[in-house]
Amino acid sequence: MTDSAPAPVLEAVGVSYSYPGPTPTQALDQLSLEVKDNEFLALLGPVGCGKTTLLRIFAGFLRPTKGAVRCGGATIAGPGWQRGYVLQEQAIFPWMRVRENVEFGLLAKGVEPSARRAVSDELLGLIGLSSFEAAFPRELSAGMSKMVEVARVLATDPSILLLDEPFGALDAQTRAHMQDALARLWERRRKTVLFVTHDAEEALYLADRIVVLSQRPGRIKAQFSVDLPRPRSFETRFSSGFLALKRQVWEATGTEPVRRDHQA
Amino acid sequence: MRWVRVRRAVVALVAVAGLYGLAAQIGHGRLPDRIWLGTHYVENVQLLPTWRSLAEEGTFLLESDILVSSVAVSTRRVAIGLILGSIAGILLGLLTGLATRLESLADPWVTFFRFTPALALLPLYVVWFGYGESSKVLLIATNVAVITLLGAHQGVRGVPRVYLDAAASLGAGPWLRFRRVVLPVAFPSIFASIRVAAGLAWVTIVVAELIDARMPSLGYLLTLAGAYPRVPTMLLALATVGALVLLFDLLALLLHSWGTRWMERAG
Helix, strand or coil: CCCCCCCEEEEEEEEEEEECCCCCEEEEEEEEEEEECCCEEEEECCCCCCHHHHHHHHHCCCCCCEEEEEECCEECCCCCCCEEEECCCCCCCCCCCHHHHHHHHHHHHCCCHHHHHHHHHHHHHHCCCHHHCCCCHHHCCHHHHHHHHHHHHHCCCCCEEEEECCCCCCCHHHHHHHHHHHHHHHHHCCCEEEEEECCHHHHHHHCCEEEEECCCCECEEEEEECCCCCCCCHHHHHCHHHHHHHHHHHHHHCCCHHHHHHHC | CHHHHHHHHHHHHHHHHHHHHHHHHHHCCCCCCCEECCCCEECCCCCCCCHHHHHHHHHHHHHCCHHHHHHHHHHHHHHHHHHHHHHHHHHHHHHHHHCHHHHHHHHHHHHHHHCCCHHHHHHHHHHHHCCCHHHHHHHHHHHHHHHHHHHHHHHHHCCCHHHHHHHHHCCCCHHHHHHHHHHHHHHHHHHHHHHHHHHHHHHHHHHHCCCCCCCCCHHHHHHHHHHCCCHHHHHHHHHHHHHHHHHHHHHHHHHHHHHCCCCCCCC
């Protein structure tokens, strides 16, 4: 590297993906994307545009039909803890207590129980669920469960986080809470984050950069860099910079009514 | 919640027993005591024994040690058959559940054995394993294995993809995924099948004890009581088998609820 720009941590080069079957569906078409070190990148797009497909490719569960995906320069061959992946679906293990859930990745790494405990103590405190350590997930709300999933991924301290609409199933109020919690978490422990969402405001509040995807097959439609000051707060959501960007992003996603007026 | 159900079960049992006692009392002296058994008449048959005659018969069966030793022998056979059959069935079910290729190999055999009545296998097992304990125990084990194989297989197949993906991306290898994800999720299905198999094992034992039929055994006690015929003995033997089925069911249920503490229980 000759210039000062940091090397990409995650990289997709000309990635296409088709789901096999009697009627193959092309989810992604010639998509190239770079996520830089410690960057919080939001991938914004409508439902069914291939965001989740791209994330599953980065997570190592899908192989691109064409193109390449790399992590730190090496081709991604399969799932691994270095890329902490929070699924879109509820994936907390209901048969394990909250603490066991958080410690699972450490168990897989063969970490000693006392060391596991120290990590889970810290993370549970960080997400404010210390008093629920011995609870089974059914005793948690959907928002709390999702936070436990995030903590579970953070426990092994991966350098990269892949978050797939983690707060998609929550009500607006809880979602705002969770976004705050995630923003605080990220400000405290910087990581490279690829965050998939269909919510422009969520993307703006959390991300350094937003990549807007088109309808299926997903292609990059627009990019925005979000130069809003950190730490972001309640006030951020109503700042003029935020609102101006929100307008631009909404226009780029093609949801603005103006466009229909033009066509009429 | 649990106590309400226990109370209801007790009330239902007492009510049926009470109704039976009433019917027996009304029938006492009114029902015929001489019946035609196909080739001959049998005298002094109590079609509906009263509670008193049941109590007398029960006292005899207990004092002569017939009942206790029969229960001990039959329970031992059922327990061994259940344990052996469960181990074999669960292991095979886990295997076929995990490996898709094995599934298609095992599938026709499972269907084949699932609907083969125990009685049909009996002559074969006598020839293969002799008249001793092994043919009885193995007959039970075979029946149990088929049921638990299905339970384990379906349990493994029912593990949601999300959990396996989450575990894999957290760095869990195949063995850890099997131990900490597949097994706990498949557990309810496996133990539901053990519960069914425990009941079935008792159905099988009565048939199995026709091989080299001799006392003490509950199956032969029933056969003997039918040959005379002694209705009080039949009813007591039936009630004993029923009570043992309930006991085994309760044990399986306790095991099941211990393994599914994490699940939400409705009602």
